[in-house]
Every structure is written in C-alpha cells, then in structure tokens.
Amino acid sequence: xxxxxxxxxxxxxxxxxxxxxxxxxxxxxxxxxxxxxxxxxxxxxxxxxxxxxxxxxxxxxxxxxxxxxxxxxxxxxxxxxxxxxxxxxxxxxxxxxxxxxxxxxxxxxxxxxxxxxxxxxxxxxxxxxxxxxxxxxxxxxxxxxxxxxxxxxxxxxxxxxxxxxxxxxxxxxxxxxxxxxxxxxxxxxxxxxxxxxxxxxxxxxxxxxxxxxxxxxxxxxxxxxxxxxxxxxxxxxxxxxxxxxxxxxxxxxxxxxxxxxxxxxxxxxxxxxxxxxxxxxxxxxxxxxxxxxxxxxxxxxxxxxxxxxxxxxxxxxxxxxxxxxxxxxxxxxxxxxxxxxxxxxxxxxxxxxxxxxxxxxxxxxxxxxxxxxxxxxx
Numbered sequence: 351x352x353x354x355x356x357x358x359x360x361x362x363x364x365x366x367x368x369x370x371x372x373x374x375x376x377x378x379x380x381x382x383x384x385x386x387x388x389x390x391x392x393x394x395x396x397x398x399x400x401x402x403x404x405x406x407x408x409x410x411x412x413x414x415x416x417x418x419x420x421x422x423x424x425x426x427x428x429x430x431x432x433x434x435x436x437x438x439x440x441x442x443x444x445x446x447x448x449x450x451x452x453x454x455x456x457x458x459x460x461x462x463x464x465x466x467x468x469x470x471x472x473x474x475x476x477x478x479x480x481x482x483x484x485x486x487x488x489x490x491x492x493x494x495x496x497x498x499x500x501x502x503x504x505x506x507x508x509x510x511x512x513x514x515x516x517x518x519x520x521x522x523x524x525x526x527x528x529x530x531x532x533x534x535x536x537x538x539x540x541x542x543x544x545x546x547x548x549x550x551x552x553x554x555x556x557x558x559x560x561x562x563x564x565x566x567x568x569x570x571x572x573x574x575x576x577x578x579x580x581x582x583x584x585x586x587x588x589x590x591x592x593x594x595x596x597x598x599x600x601x602x603x604x605x606x607x608x609x610x611x612x613x614x615x616x617x618x619x620x621x622x623x624x625x626x627x628x629x630x631x632x633x634x635x636x637x638x639x640x641x642x643x644x645x646x647x648x649x650x651x652x653x654x655x656x657x658x659x660x661x662x663x664x665x666x667x668x669x670x671x672x673x674x675x676x677x678x679x680x681x682x683x684x685x686x687x688x689x690x691x692x693x694x695x696x697x698x699x700x701x702x703x704x705x706x707x708x709x710x711x712x713x714x715x716x717x718x719x720x721x722x723x724x725x726x727x728x
Contacts, residue, residue, distance in 0.1 A: 353379035353537035360409035371561035387558035429498035610674025615706035629715035636708035637680035
C-alpha cells in the first residue's frame, strides 16, 4: 500500500558525532508513528533524511519499496510541517495553501477546489483572506498542515509541530491533528520530545536514545512494559528498585530480597532464577499510601516508610516516601468521598503497598538513565 516508509540500516554522522546509528524500522501506510526522545537523540535527523534535507552516510531510505535515498526533496512525495510554521508573510491563508499547487502548475480550478477542501479540513474557511500576522499560533500551524496536505503527499512529516504553543492549545491541536489524520488517511511521522503528545496521537512509537532505537511499540506497550531503564524513566515517571531473587514460588511469581526494604513478591514477566539480580520498575500510580498497615493477600507487598515531601496537583497528590535506602514516589488520585478524610502529610509514618504484578522487570538497566527521571532530587 502507498505510504510505507522504510529505514534500512541508516547511519548519519556529523564529523565525529554519530547522530543516527544503524537504524532500521518500517512505518506502514496510514499509521501515525512518533519518533520520541530527548534532544540530540537523532529523531529530527532521521526525519530530515526522510524529507531529503540530509543524506545518510550509509543505509537506504525506501518509500513503498522504491529507494529514495538520493532523491532531492522536491522529487519526494512527502511534505514537512515545521515547528516555526514557515508561512509566507506576504501571502494570505488561501495563497499560502495554494503555493505548492501553483508550483506544480495545477489547473486554477483544481487549485481553488483543493484549497477550499483544505480550508474546511482545518476549519479556517472564515480566515481564508487573512494575512499570517493576524493569526494565532494554533491557526498558523493549521495553515502549515493544510499547505503540506494540499499536494497529497504519501507521507506527512511533522517536526515538533506543537512545541512553540502553550499547553492548552497543544492539547486541543493534538485532538485536531488526530481528526485530520483520520480524514486524510495518509502516513504521519511525528517527531517530538514530549511523551504526552506521543502517547496521545500515536499508533506506534519508537523511543530513541543516542542515535539508536531503544524500543518500538504501541503507547500502552511502551508505558506498561518498558524494556530498559531509559524507556521506563523517559516515558512517564517510575521508581527503580534493585535486588536479588531468593526463591521461585511458581511459574508466575518469585520472591526477591531488596536491600533496606526486605523481601517483596515479583511477577515473573522475565525468566528469573534464585540468585539473579533484578531491576524493578514501579510506576507511582501503582502504589497506594495508607496510614494503617494494610491487610494484604499473598501477592501484595507492604513496606513501612515516612513521608518526606508532598505536592498537590489538583487532580492528584504526589508523595515521596522514605523507605529504608529508597525515596519512593507514589501518586494518589483524588475522589470526592476522600475529601472529608485527612490525607497523609509531611512526617507521617505510612505504608506503601502494591500488587506483585504492578511492578515490571527491566531487560536492561543503566544507572545513567536515572538522569531522565522527572521525579525531584533529594
């Protein structure tokens, strides 16, 4: 099907710096695929190579099976939406959208028909004769999207298109972008460093780090089952806990000794044997904070601690609890029936508890990846 973009062992260097390191992936037709990672991870370089603005040092780029590695940008059936909009300030909204069609020497009647369709698609029909200077940031971005779509590309490349907008507008435009994608049905490749954007809009995500792909998967897969400590720390927040397996209870559960915390039950989502070192990822929202020691079942862990910090976010509160050698973050959602209860406060002795299968064992753990945690320092 048209719109399948393939990177085949692609490498790009800038001097001694390797921006993209032997990356292979396939983005199938009609998908919204996000390249996600911190600054300098190679995601924008990968996008620029797909657009033809950069040429790989090795490897191939294919579109629907055709090698486009050496094609100039204007010969590729792809278009790019940039972070800075790149609108022509001396042209109206209508003229900006029509620009590419006129360069392609399309008949005037066809141009007007297509521009009208694009204006309706991005809900800017009433702004057709306005100059870009009169538009809001969100409206300018929608003009850029309409202009890119007018030439009917097989792939639309979006380079951090919402980064310059405020939070509320970004959230609204994410919904609009998703609706536009459903309407036009072409392949979207979306570059962002914002985890929330990627999780909201994507069918699949490639998490990049230091020029390589750490993990590819659906948003729920990336979040719930991260393969490495980098992915666990970069996608949302997590707590890292280390220990050794002491016994295997059955095919599903084992017990591990955590220095300073004691023994906890773990889910055997990775093959483990007694004596194996384990690295456990615990998301804050999986943990429950109570003043009283909970009555726990066979598969529930409970450890005592002391609250060291509390931050109220409106919809939820975050607690940082000192448990032995660990400072663990837990998140509690607010519910109306709890409003009459006194929530735990700084200095309170509390219990943290979680079900064994709420933790996830990492395939790969690197201490330097903890730098990507968004939890506050001690």
